[in-house]
Amino acid sequence: MRTDWYIFIGAGIFVGLYVYACIFWCLIRYRRAANTAAQQFSGNTPLELLYVALPLLMVIALFGVTYAIEKPVDRVAVDPQNTIEVTAFRWSWRFDYPGRFAAFGTPANPPTLFLPEGETTEIRLRSVDVTHSFWVPAFLFKRDAIPGMTNVFDLTPTRTGEFIGRCANFCGLDHALMSFTVRVVPRSAYGRFVASRGTAIP
Amino acid sequence: MIEWLTTTNHKKIGIMYIVAVMFFFTVAGLLTLVMRAQLAVPNNTLLAPQQYNEIFTLHGTAMIFFVIAPFGIGLANFLIPLQIGAPDVAFPRLNATGLWLFVLGGLTVFAGLATYGGAASAGWTAYAPLSELFVGTGAGQDLWFIGLLMASISTILTSINFIVTIFLFRAPGMTMWRIPIFTWEMVATALLVLMAFPSLAAVFAMVLIDRHLGGHFFDPAYGGNPILYQHLFWFFGHPEVYVMILPYFGIITEIVATFSRKPVYGYVGMVISAFAIAGLSLGVWAHHMFTTGAVSNAFFAGMSFLIAVPTGVKFVNWIGTMWKGSIELSVPMLFAVGFLLNFLIGGITGVMIASPPLDYQAHDSYFIVQHFHYTIGGGSMFALFAALYFWFPKMFGVKLDERIGRWVFALMFAGFNMTFIPMGFMGMEGMARRVFTYPAIGHLPLLNAIATAGSGLIACGAILFFVDVALAAYKRVPVPANPWGGYSLEWLTSSPPPEFNFDELPPIRSRRPLWDMES
Amino acid sequence: MFGCSAGFGAVVAIAYFFIAHEEGAGTALLGFMAAALSFATLYAVAAERDANLEGDNPDQTNAQSAGEDLGVFTTETSYPILIAFATLAILTGALWSPLLAVAGFIGMLLCLWRLGAESARA
Numbered sequence: 001m002r003t004d005w006y007i008f009i010g011a012g013i014f015v016g017l018y019v020y021a022c023i024f025w026c027l028i029r030y031r032r033a034a035n036t037a038a039q040q041f042s043g044n045t046p047l048e049l050l051y052v053a054l055p056l057l058m059v060i061a062l063f064g065v066t067y068a069i070e071k072p073v074d075r076v077a078v079d080p081q082n083t084i085e086v087t088a089f090r091w092s093w094r095f096d097y098p099g100r101f102a103a104f105g106t107p108a109n110p111p112t113l114f115l116p117e118g119e120t121t122e123i124r125l126r127s128v129d130v131t132h133s134f135w136v137p138a139f140l141f142k143r144d145a146i147p148g149m150t151n152v153f154d155l156t157p158t159r160t161g162e163f164i165g166r167c168a169n170f171c172g173l174d175h176a177l178m179s180f181t182v183r184v185v186p187r188s189a190y191g192r193f194v195a196s197r198g199t200a201i202p
Numbered sequence: 203m204i205e206w207l208t209t210t211n212h213k214k215i216g217i218m219y220i221v222a223v224m225f226f227f228t229v230a231g232l233l234t235l236v237m238r239a240q241l242a243v244p245n246n247t248l249l250a251p252q253q254y255n256e257i258f259t260l261h262g263t264a265m266i267f268f269v270i271a272p273f274g275i276g277l278a279n280f281l282i283p284l285q286i287g288a289p290d291v292a293f294p295r296l297n298a299t300g301l302w303l304f305v306l307g308g309l310t311v312f313a314g315l316a317t318y319g320g321a322a323s324a325g326w327t328a329y330a331p332l333s334e335l336f337v338g339t340g341a342g343q344d345l346w347f348i349g350l351l352m353a354s355i356s357t358i359l360t361s362i363n364f365i366v367t368i369f370l371f372r373a374p375g376m377t378m379w380r381i382p383i384f385t386w387e388m389v390a391t392a393l394l395v396l397m398a399f400p401s402l403a404a405v406f407a408m409v410l411i412d413r414h415l416g417g418h419f420f421d422p423a424y425g426g427n428p429i430l431y432q433h434l435f436w437f438f439g440h441p442e443v444y445v446m447i448l449p450y451f452g453i454i455t456e457i458v459a460t461f462s463r464k465p466v467y468g469y470v471g472m473v474i475s476a477f478a479i480a481g482l483s484l485g486v487w488a489h490h491m492f493t494t495g496a497v498s499n500a501f502f503a504g505m506s507f508l509i510a511v512p513t514g515v516k517f518v519n520w521i522g523t524m525w526k527g528s529i530e531l532s533v534p535m536l537f538a539v540g541f542l543l544n545f546l547i548g549g550i551t552g553v554m555i556a557s558p559p560l561d562y563q564a565h566d567s568y569f570i571v572q573h574f575h576y577t578i579g580g581g582s583m584f585a586l587f588a589a590l591y592f593w594f595p596k597m598f599g600v601k602l603d604e605r606i607g608r609w610v611f612a613l614m615f616a617g618f619n620m621t622f623i624p625m626g627f628m629g630m631e632g633m634a635r636r637v638f639t640y641p642a643i644g645h646l647p648l649l650n651a652i653a654t655a656g657s658g659l660i661a662c663g664a665i666l667f668f669v670d671v672a673l674a675a676y677k678r679v680p681v682p683a684n685p686w687g688g689y690s691l692e693w694l695t696s697s698p699p700p701e702f703n704f705d706e707l708p709p710i711r712s713r714r715p716l717w718d719m720e721s
Numbered sequence: 722m723f724g725c726s727a728g729f730g731a732v733v734a735i736a737y738f739f740i741a742h743e744e745g746a747g748t749a750l751l752g753f754m755a756a757a758l759s760f761a762t763l764y765a766v767a768a769e770r771d772a773n774l775e776g777d778n779p780d781q782t783n784a785q786s787a788g789e790d791l792g793v794f795t796t797e798t799s800y801p802i803l804i805a806f807a808t809l810a811i812l813t814g815a816l817w818s819p820l821l822a823v824a825g826f827i828g829m830l831l832c833l834w835r836l837g838a839e840s841a842r843a
Binding site for chain 2: 001004005008009011012015016019020022023026027030031032035036037038039040041042043044047048051052055056059060062063065066067069070073074129130131133135137138140141142143144146147148149151152153164166167168169170171172173174175176
Binding site: 205207208209210211290294295296297298299301302303305306310341344345348351352355375377380410414701 | 808
């Protein structure tokens with residue numbers, strides 16, 4: 001997904017600089033002091049059509065890139081190695097781990113989501129009151145938690161570490177305090193964590 | 203005074219729209235400064251969370267519904283009859299009704315501040331189920347819905363007025379393909395309003411039914427669905443942002459052509475792209491819902507990418523209008539150039555977030571805040587000031603000071619970019635939107651401090667603008683009919699125009715009647 | 722334009738039905754597009770019927786095309802602002818005070834009646 005960002009930023013900078021160059025060229029070269037008589041033309045159909053075709057090709061290319069990158073991101077594995085139920089509520093989170101134990105937090109005490117490194121964890125996301133959103137900026141990913149539906153997505157962390165998670169969809173008073181921590185730990189540590197029903201914290 | 207409350211004259215009504223808009227702009231602007239002050243440092247306690255939530259809700263609501271959108275309407279009210287050679291709009295009393303519905307609607311929304319539970323605090327988008335909580339103490343939220351229902355009715359009625367006026371009230375010789383681009387953009391805007399605003403009225407009525415009449419449209423416990431709210435809201439919401447930009451595209455076109463001393467480049471392309479944008483905008487609404495997992499991301503991404511194409515056509519035409527022209531950087535043109543530079547950034551970030559994988563990161567973060575402020579603020583707001591400087595002489599018969607105007611532009615341009623460039627980075631670093639505070643990690647404190655400082659600069663620019671207006675009122679230097687050398691019909695008549703606009707109309711044989719008269 | 726958007730809406734609605742299974746939104750969309758299409762048809766029919774506008778003739782001048790004197794329209798009337806207040810009364814009353822809503826509704830009817838009388842007089 002990082003590649004997607006770089007492609008789009010690159011294309012954006014290219015287009016931006018090109019258009020800026022055209023604008024500044026006009027402002028400088030054709031300023032009143034340098035060009036008192038304006039040439040009275042009002043169109044050039046082949047040129048205009050070209051400038052429809054070129055951006056069209058560009059956006060088609062960008063759409064292709066988008067589609068190729070999105071498919072794996074949205075794909076949910078048939079057989080995940082791990083499933084965690086995440087419930088969002090005003091204003092914190094509850095994580096139900098396999099082995100039937102749960103951890104939840106408060107705004108003052110954000111909960112920690114433990115994930116095994118290198119394994120695919122299926123997250124089943126729901127909300128009990130209003131719309132929230134599960135966002136981990138380091139993963140470049142978020143998904144909304146909407147009452148009445150369960151959103152399912154996969155997280156496959158590739159390195160260990162501690163990452164911040166936030167609620168991204170405005171949910172009222174303490175929306176700004178509705179964070180959580182994601183800790184990606186080695187598989188063995190995670191296994192012990194689950195087996196001990198959450199007491200052996202990595 | 204009573205005359206102003208009972209008039210049906212489109213020029214007076216247009217001016218009243220603009221005065222009301224500047225009032226709401228000032229109030230919303232002051233609220234913004236308080237907001238940015240709260241966010242200047244992490245974990246600030248200047249505002250309580252509830253206060254902050256009310257303020258950002260009012261800021262968004264006021265700027266969208268009571269500043270940017272109605273300014274286009276007010277200006278159109280003033281200009282359309284003048285530009286097509288008509289004595290007034292088709293339904294002058296309906297026009298006045300629209301004005302007063304709008305003014306009362308805005309006051310109603312702000313009246314929420316005086317209620318026990320405070321003003322509305324669910325954001326300008328008021329997602330259900332959040333907006334359906336706290337009915338007992340939530341009079342402010344109800345007043346918000348009522349005020350916006352009134353504003354929507356106003357906009358719908360005025361759009362009908364504009365469409366009939368433009369199609370039926372044109373002067374002899376003013377064929378549809380000769381009307382100025384601003385008027386064409388207003389045709390597209392008005393048609394878009396008719397398609398989109400009923401959805402808003404419907405969804406707000408549904409929420410009010412939920413809140414007060416035991417409805418459960420959006421409550422999953424009873425078979426309702428919050429996603430339905432999002433669909434109905436955004437089916438209105440996305441066309442609304444194009445209602446907020448199409449008139450300003452028209453403004454920029456008029457100004458760029460006048461100060462380049464050239465005809466509009468690609469006139470037909472401008473018209474077609476306006477309708478292409480309007481039509482496409484009806485099919486992209488769920489790009490606000492990419493992260494819900496409940497919509498076809500691919501379809502809406504594709505449609506959203508497509509909108510970039512007609513917008514690009516407009517940029518080509520604006521540059522084409524400047525090409526080999528004779529450009530004078532007077533104040534309206536400065537603001538127009540500011541528009542071009544700013545709106546381009548908004549458009550490019552828009553193409554980025556049209557890509558769902560990118561939106562998964564950017565959605566509901568300050569990256570999005572940056573995007574829409576560059577389009578609405580850097581774009582529409584700059585065009586708003588361009589229009590004020592350009593048509594002020596026509597409206598009031600006095601000119602605004604050029605030198606002060608250049609300072610207004612400089613302060614606003616510098617301030618605007620200083621405020622909103624950091625926000626893209628804030629978003630990428632994980633700062634969500636609609637938050638009353640943030641932790642002191644990464645670059646967030648520094649970026650926020652810079653953004654707050656920038657907002658101060660914008661405020662200085664706005665204050666200076668009002669100083670400029672006050673000075674103009676005081677000095678009253680009279681202006682001729684055509685101080686800028688414009689080509690459309692409004693520059694033919696005196697400044698300000700007589701009651702029924704034209705004492706005598708010249709023969710209209712082209713898109714630039716005044717150019718023909720000169721040559 | 723309405724024809725195009727109606728056709729487009731039909732395509733989108735179909736897409737919605739089959740791809741996203743979002744029946745509610747698809748139906749709403751079809752409804753809108755049906756409305757748009759009917760408006761387009763009616764407008765096109767009416768436009769063809771009355772297509773004799775002076776504004777559409779590229780060569781006319783004011784003197785040539787001046788028609789009958791339709792009289793003047795009302796330039797000063799207090800009903801618009803009263804209608805706005807009546808609307809506010811109806812909406813606020815609907816939520817909090819049936820009395821206010823009824824008063825607003827009666828006020829609205831009065832205003833509309835007097836507006837009609839105003840037009841007839843002119």
